[in-house]
Each structure stands twice: as C-alpha cells, then as structure tokens.
Amino acid sequence: MAGVLHIMGAELPQNLMPATRNNPVGHFESVEVCRLNDAILRSASSSWSDWCPFDRGWLDSFAAETMLDRAHEVLSGEWGQSRLALLKDPRICRLFPFWRSALAGVGYAPVVVHTHRDPAEVSQSLQRRDGLPPEIGRLLWLRHVLDAERATRGLSRVFVSYEGLLRDWRQTVGRITEGLGIRWPKSPDRAQAEVSRFLSPDLRHHRRERDSAAPAGALDPWLEEVRAILDTWAESGEVEVDHARLDAVAAQLEAATPVLGPIVDLALRLVACAGEFEREGGRLRADLDGASKDKAALEQQVAELRTKLGALEPERDKVSRTLAEAQDRIRDLDRSRADAEAAVEEQADRLRHLEAEAKGLRIQAARSSDEVAILTRQLVKTQKHLADESSRRKKAEAQVSALRSSTSWRITAPLRRTNLLLRRT
Structure with missing residues (x-):
C-alpha cells in the first residue's frame, strides 16, 4: 500500500x-x-x-x-x-x-x-x-x-x-x-x-482461501x-x-491478558528452546556430515597414496643408485676440497708476505709524503718571494719609466750628457 x-x-x-x-x-x-x-x-x-x-x-x-x-x-x-x-x-x-x-x-x-x-x-x-x-x-x-x-x-x-x-x-x-x-x-x-x-x-x-475452514x-x-x-x-x-x-x-x-500472558510466555520460551535445539541439532548434523565427508576424503587420499607408493618402488631403486653415485662424487669432491684448501693456505702465506712488504712501502711513502710536504711549503715560500721581487721590480721599472718621461728628465738631459762626457774624459 x-x-x-x-x-x-x-x-x-x-x-x-x-x-x-x-x-x-x-x-x-x-x-x-x-x-x-x-x-x-x-x-x-x-x-x-x-x-x-x-x-x-x-x-x-x-x-x-x-x-x-x-x-x-x-x-x-x-x-x-x-x-x-x-x-x-x-x-x-x-x-x-x-x-x-x-x-x-x-x-x-x-x-x-x-x-x-x-x-x-x-x-x-x-x-x-x-x-x-x-x-x-x-x-x-x-x-x-x-x-x-x-x-x-x-x-x-x-x-x-x-x-x-x-x-x-x-x-x-x-x-x-x-x-x-x-x-x-x-x-x-x-x-x-x-x-x-x-x-x-x-x-x-502466504495465502488463505476464503472458503477454507479456519x-x-x-x-x-x-x-x-x-x-x-x-x-x-x-x-x-x-x-x-x-x-x-x-x-x-x-x-x-x-x-x-492475565490468563493468556503466562501461557504465551511459556510458548515463547518453548519456541526459543525449540529453536535452540534445532540450531544445535543443525550444527551437530553439519559437524557429523563434515566428519563423514572428511573421513571419506581421508580414505580416498590413503588409497591414492598407496597406489602412488607402489608406482614409486622402481623410482626408489633408481634413487638409491643415484644416491650411491652421489656419495662417491661427494667423496671425490671432499678430496678436491682438501687440495683446494691447501692451495688456499699457501696463497694465504704469500698474501701475508706481500702485505708485510706493502706495509713497509706504505711507511716509506708516508715519509716521502712528509718530505714532499716540506718541499712544497718551501716552494710556496720561494714562489711568494719571487712574486714579491717581481712586483718590486715592476714597480721600480714603472718609476724609472715615469721619471724618463717627465719634463724634469728632458730638461736635465744636456746636463746628464755633459756629465757623461766629463766622466769619460
């Protein structure tokens, strides 16, 4: 509606x-x-x-x-x-x-x-x-x-x-x-x-026909x-x-209502109990069905495993032979490993000797490095001194050049020549 x-x-x-x-x-x-x-x-x-x-x-x-x-x-x-x-x-x-x-x-x-x-x-x-x-x-x-x-x-x-x-x-x-x-x-x-x-x-x-008996x-x-x-x-x-x-x-x-009330309450409790019993029975039936299915499945798996086990017997013999061959191969590998370990030990001794020589060379290199550092510092000082001398020379040359191009220098030029002639005489 x-x-x-x-x-x-x-x-x-x-x-x-x-x-x-x-x-x-x-x-x-x-x-x-x-x-x-x-x-x-x-x-x-x-x-x-x-x-x-x-x-x-x-x-x-x-x-x-x-x-x-x-x-x-x-x-x-x-x-x-x-x-x-x-x-x-x-x-x-x-x-x-x-x-x-x-x-x-x-x-x-x-x-x-x-x-x-x-x-x-x-x-x-x-x-x-x-x-x-x-x-x-x-x-x-x-x-x-x-x-x-x-x-x-x-x-x-x-x-x-x-x-x-x-x-x-x-x-x-x-x-x-x-x-x-x-x-x-x-x-x-x-x-x-x-x-x-x-x-x-x-x-x-749900439907009830009108002509049906109530x-x-x-x-x-x-x-x-x-x-x-x-x-x-x-x-x-x-x-x-x-x-x-x-x-x-x-x-x-x-x-x-006072009369029907207790009866209805009892009926409801009975319905609740019946429902609980039904649910519990359903759970038990489900558990039983599940257990039966699990049992049948396990029995089927056991039968399948037995069949597979019988089919695997030839394979087991083959695996046993393969295992024996593998054990022989393992023994050969053990001997090869012992030889390799001896060679490794020999190489280790050689390596220790080379490490000792390398240590001496590192000490010498350190000393040379110290000497190089001292010479480098002296070189820097020398280069600085040369730079200072060059600067002073350039400054003096600039002063001389400025003097020669000055008016006083040109005026006194005859005097300087006369002085030069007098000196030569």
Missing part, C-alpha cells in the same frame, strides 16, 4: 529501510522512525513482538517528553517541508497517541489509511520470518489492528485491505482519494504502468469478527455502530 501511494506522489523519508529477503521490494519505512519506536518500546519495557497493551501511563512520563523532542527532530529531518509525507511503521499502531502529538508539533495534520491483511496470512509470515507460533502471530494482529482503529477515531481515515489492493488497486486508490480528499501529484492513468509492474503477485508468499483456536471468534468488520469497511466504508463490537473484542482481550 505504501509503495502504491508513493508512486501516486506521496513522499518517502530520506533514510529508507533497505529491502530484505522477506520483503525484496522494500518496506517504505524510515530507519530513524523505526529506531525511535524501538527505543520508545524499550523505555516502556515492551517490544515490537509484545501483544500486551502499551502502558498508557508512559505518555505522561519524562521519557515521553524526551522521546517527543527526538520525534520532532526525526520528522523534520526525514520529511523537511514535505506537503504530503508518507509515514509508515507497524509499531505506530500501538504508539499512535504519541505520534499524533509529534506530528502536530511539527505542523502536520495526519490522515490515516488503515490497511489490513488476513490474520492467518500474517501469522504464517511471522512464523516463517521470526519463528513465532501462529497463535502469537494472531494475538499480535489483534493487538495492532484494535489499537490502531481505537486511537484514530475522530480523524480523517479510510479502511482498505491488502487483498483489495491486489485485486483492483485503482478502486482502492479511488476510495482513499475520496475518503481523505487528497489531490495526488500523479493521476492513476499516469501511474498505471508503474503500479502494475510494482504489484507483482509473486510477492504474496483452524480451531480460542482466538478465532475474535479474529473472525474483527476481520469481518474490517473487510466490510474496506469494501463499503466505515460503520459507526461497529465501534462497539470492536471495543467489546478489545475488552475481552484485555480481560484475557
């Missing part, structure tokens, strides 16, 4: 619960809403599989105030400003008063689509998925549908069925449209192809009456006088 309404344009939450093996097309439920509902049930000492009435006093507790703040955050985060939000979670059947307050707190006005399925099919599904006994599955069905119907009275609501949806989805959507006054973003004609692909009959794993049980009168009322409402609309009949069944269920 939720999938069809989504195709028509209702908006899903941001964090969708993933599909599972039991529900391959998906749940169309919010992971965050599911987690919050489980937390609410735990805080009230309950769970999703609890068929007993939810503690109404919890709604006035401090835990309820805290959870209400979380619900506001979840609704805002999952749907934001959506104008047509699709909120679906089976736990809301028992927690609707809480969620009605939460929806009002973020500005949503809830309209309710009640969709139900045959309780026998529901109990079969729970038995297959969770191992719950059929009677407990029927109790859960009663609790959920009765609580959901009672809590939503006075709201805009419409009743449909799973079977009616599969039989004629357009009629079912039409009843929802008319009953709730919703204007869908997508018309049934536009949604026809997608809905037809989505509603596969293969997804209906299994005998203490709950059957209640189940049949409630189912008959819901089927009638799904076909022709809600009848207000039926509220008293549903309230009577709910009152009988409440009155029977």
Whole structure:
C-alpha cells in the first residue's frame, strides 16, 4: 500500500529501510522512525513482538517528553517541508497517541489509511520470518489492528485491505482519494504502468482461501469478527455502530491478558528452546556430515597414496643408485676440497708476505709524503718571494719609466750628457 501511494506522489523519508529477503521490494519505512519506536518500546519495557497493551501511563512520563523532542527532530529531518509525507511503521499502531502529538508539533495534520491483511496470512509470515507460533502471530494482529482503529477515531481515515489492493488497486486508490480528499501529484492513468509492474503477485508468499475452514483456536471468534468488520469497511466504508463490537473484542482481550500472558510466555520460551535445539541439532548434523565427508576424503587420499607408493618402488631403486653415485662424487669432491684448501693456505702465506712488504712501502711513502710536504711549503715560500721581487721590480721599472718621461728628465738631459762626457774624459 505504501509503495502504491508513493508512486501516486506521496513522499518517502530520506533514510529508507533497505529491502530484505522477506520483503525484496522494500518496506517504505524510515530507519530513524523505526529506531525511535524501538527505543520508545524499550523505555516502556515492551517490544515490537509484545501483544500486551502499551502502558498508557508512559505518555505522561519524562521519557515521553524526551522521546517527543527526538520525534520532532526525526520528522523534520526525514520529511523537511514535505506537503504530503508518507509515514509508515507497524509499531505506530500501538504508539499512535504519541505520534499524533509529534506530528502536530511539527505542523502536520495526519490522515490515516488503515490497511489490513488476513490474520492467518500474517501469522504464517511471522512464523516463517521470526519463528513465532501462529497463535502469537494472531494475538499480535489483534493487538495492532484494535489499537490502531481505537486511537484514530475522530480523524480523517479510510479502511482498505491488502487483498483489495491486489485485486483492483485503482478502486482502492479511488476510495482513499475520496475518503481523505487528497489531490495526488500523479493521476492513476499516469501511474498505471508503474503500479502494475510494482504489484507483482509473486510477492504474496502466504495465502488463505476464503472458503477454507479456519483452524480451531480460542482466538478465532475474535479474529473472525474483527476481520469481518474490517473487510466490510474496506469494501463499503466505515460503520459507526461497529465501534462497539470492536471495543467489546478489545475488552475481552484485555480481560484475557492475565490468563493468556503466562501461557504465551511459556510458548515463547518453548519456541526459543525449540529453536535452540534445532540450531544445535543443525550444527551437530553439519559437524557429523563434515566428519563423514572428511573421513571419506581421508580414505580416498590413503588409497591414492598407496597406489602412488607402489608406482614409486622402481623410482626408489633408481634413487638409491643415484644416491650411491652421489656419495662417491661427494667423496671425490671432499678430496678436491682438501687440495683446494691447501692451495688456499699457501696463497694465504704469500698474501701475508706481500702485505708485510706493502706495509713497509706504505711507511716509506708516508715519509716521502712528509718530505714532499716540506718541499712544497718551501716552494710556496720561494714562489711568494719571487712574486714579491717581481712586483718590486715592476714597480721600480714603472718609476724609472715615469721619471724618463717627465719634463724634469728632458730638461736635465744636456746636463746628464755633459756629465757623461766629463766622466769619460
């Protein structure tokens, strides 16, 4: 039902619960809403599989105030400003008063689509998925549908069925449209192809024919009456006088709870024990099968090894001969190795002698190196002295050249010649 309404344009939450093996097309439920509902049930000492009435006093507790703040955050985060939000979670059947307050707190006005399925099919599904006994599955069905119907009275609501949806989805959507006054973003004609692909009959794993005899049980009168009322409402609309009949069944269920409670608890413990025995038996059977397979495999390996051993006898003789030849070769190699070791020792003596000579040469080289260093330093000093003398000579030559090209030198030239002649005379 939720999938069809989504195709028509209702908006899903941001964090969708993933599909599972039991529900391959998906749940169309919010992971965050599911987690919050489980937390609410735990805080009230309950769970999703609890068929007993939810503690109404919890709604006035401090835990309820805290959870209400979380619900506001979840609704805002999952749907934001959506104008047509699709909120679906089976736990809301028992927690609707809480969620009605939460929806009002973020500005949503809830309209309710009640969709139900045959309780026998529901109990079969729970038995297959969770191992719950059929009677407990029927109790859960009663609790959920009765609580959901009672809590939503006075709201805009419409009743449909799973079977009616599969039989004629357009009629079912039409009843929802008319009953709730919703204007869908997508018309049934536009949604026809997608809905037809989505509603596969293969997804209906459990079915009970209408003309089949219902299994005998203490709950059957209640189940049949409630189912008959819901089927009638799904076909022709809600009848207000039926509220008293549903309230009577709910009152009988409440009155029977103290008696049924211990019986159900015992049944659940027996189911748990049976499940544990079955799992342990399965493990033992698996271990036994594994041991038998291992034994057969080992026996097969032993037979194969014996066959291979017989085939290897000629090879063993050949290997023995090869081993004897190898041992002879090893002895020859040992003698060659002894000769090589003697030659190596002789070369080692020669090497030690050469090392002694090399050591003497290194000492001489060190002394020569010291002498070379002394001569190098003397050479550097001599070169520096020569460089200084050359510099002084060049300086003197420059001075002489400057003197000869000076005016005073030219003026005194006759005097110098006269002096020279006088000296010669």
